Amino acid sequence: MRAHEAGALHADISHQGPAWLRTPADVNALVPALWPRSVTRGADGAVAVAGLSVRDIAAEFGTPVYVLDEADLRSRCRDFRAAFPTEDVYYAGKAFLCRAVVRMIAEEGLHLDVCTGGELATALSAGMPPERMGFHGNNKSVAELSRALDAGVGRIIVDSFTEIDRLTALARERGVRPRVLVRVTVGVEAHTHEFIATAHEDQKFGFSLAGGAAATAAFKILDEGVLELRGLHSHIGSQIFDASGFEVSARRVLALQAQIRDARGVELPELDLGGGFGIAYTTQDDPANPQDLAKRLRKIVDSECAAENLAVPHLSIEPGRAIVGPAVFTLYEVGTVKDLDGLRTYVSVDGGMSDNIRTALYDASYSATLASRASTAQPLLARVVGKHCESGDIVVKDEFLPADVQPGDLVAVPGTGAYCRSMASNYNHVPRPPVVAVRDGQARLIVRRExxxxxxALDVG
Known part of the structure; x- marks a missing residue:
């Protein structure tokens, strides 16, 4: 069942009709596009992942807890690897990174993109081959660049003239010639939230194409001859469903490739189109599958290279959310249920913005289901909220839950693998939740609860 065929069960409230149009069966249903592939609702009504009931997970590990379907994550790695067999697929570690996930993506044949010293340290400690890693970031420190060079990181995506000078000096000191890509700001306005659109001109990432900085950066690297310029990089944003942005981006970046060739006689061998591929958070989202993405991106690159009389460069992409996002759901316990005289019902859970800031930060939409049991009660329009001292501490803005939802019930929110644990905080001194990986009916702790x-231990005063 495609997301748009499932009706508006988990849609934004503007797309929903009154609650009486929903049935208990609707509310108990699990829309496949939103959940890890092994998630089912058992005969007892409880949600299960890879054959393991969420009741058992909650009993062993407590709540809130991030639950990762390991087979699902690995299958999504394989889907991208199969769709891009001759290209390099870099898992974007910023979506979610821990040593277990590093090992999973390495075993499935993916590369890894990191953007801080901490992510680099995590990857190296898990045994990720450094030559299969890329290093991003708009303000890499001398210490971070030094560690990347000493480890032998396969490529560094340079983001400023200061960084070029900094990296050049470090490379000269060590007598090495690191491979680099120039990050280009192509001026494409991705159809996404302002804070996660990264290719328009007025933002912190990359070198401006329109202003000429990108060409100047490439010429500087080539003329100095210390760094090995392998190609150009473009990333236009996150949670993108429309391929038209990638088409415009590729056209502009490849025009710069041609400009570099004409000016310096060098045809750069690589092109990275970034990531940002969207996933289904609600039934209103209809993401493309990796095979379709691969066909579209190859067609775009082949066409633009032909137009510029360029050899087709070696292509790489950077999916993060599209791999880990759907593979994880967050499991909460209901603490209170508050009805505001028919205006709205607030279902408060034992987590909130400390484990998922995206609703408050990006106005992101999520779905939810009663997970510890099925219910024959009529649907109730509810808002799932957290326990923090903020009115904006909202997990799911609007969702139909059974009218008999009560304290002690378990509620599950799908699609929380990306940017939830990685952006989690200790707001109100709440310890961050654990991450549990489930496979073949067995659960193992991969990140323990704080x-x-x-x-x-950090408070030394």
Whole structure:
């Protein structure tokens, strides 16, 4: 069942009709596009992942807890690897990174993109081959660049003239010639939230194409001859469903490739079109599958290279959300249910903006389901909220839950693999939740829950 065929069960409220148009069966249903592939609702009504009931997960690990379907994550890695067999697929570690995930993506044949020293340290500690890594970031420190060079990171995506000078000096000191890509700001306005659109001109990333900085950066690297310029990089944003942005981006970046060839006689061998491929958070989202993405991107690149009389460069992409996002759901326990005289019902859970800031930060939309049991009660329009001292502490803005939802119930929110645990905080001194990987009916802890002792260990006053 495609997301748009499932009706507006989990849609934004503007797309929903009154609650009486929903049935208990609708509310109990799990829309496949929104959940990890092994998730089902058992005969007892409880949600299960890879054959393991969420009741058992909650009993062993507590709530809130991020639940990762390992087979689902691995299958999505394989989907991208199969769709891009001759290209390089870099998993974008910023979406979610821990040592277990590093090992999973390495075993499935993917490369890894990191953007801080901490992500680099995590990858190296998990045994990721450094030559299969790329290093992003708009303000890489001398220490971070030094560690990347000493580790032998396969490529560094340079983001400013300061960084070019900094990296050049470090490379000279070490007598090495690191491979670099120039990040180009192509002026494409991705159809996404302002804070996650990264290719328009007025933002912190990359070198401006329109202003000439991108060409100047490439010429500087080529003329100095210390760094090995392998190609250009463009990333236009996140949660993108429309391929037209990639078409415009590729056209502009490849025009710069041609400009570099004409000016310096060098045809750069690589092109990275970034990531940002969208996933289904609600039934209103209809993302493309990796095979369709691959066909579209190849067609775009082949066409633009032909127009510029360029050899087709070696292509790479950077999916993060599209791999880990759908593979994880967050499991909460209901603490209170508050009805505001028919205006709205607030279902408060034991987490909130400390484990998922995206609703508050990006106005992101999520779905939810009663996970510990099925219900024959009529649907109730609810808002799932957290326990923090903020009115904006909202997990799911509008969702139909059974009218008999009550304290002690478990509620699951799908699509939380990307940018939830990685952006989690200790707001209100709440320890961050654990991550549990489930496979073949067995659960294992891959990131443990923080404790109050962890919080106090940092407080040296």
């Amino acid at each position: 404790t109050e002792d962890d919080l106090l």
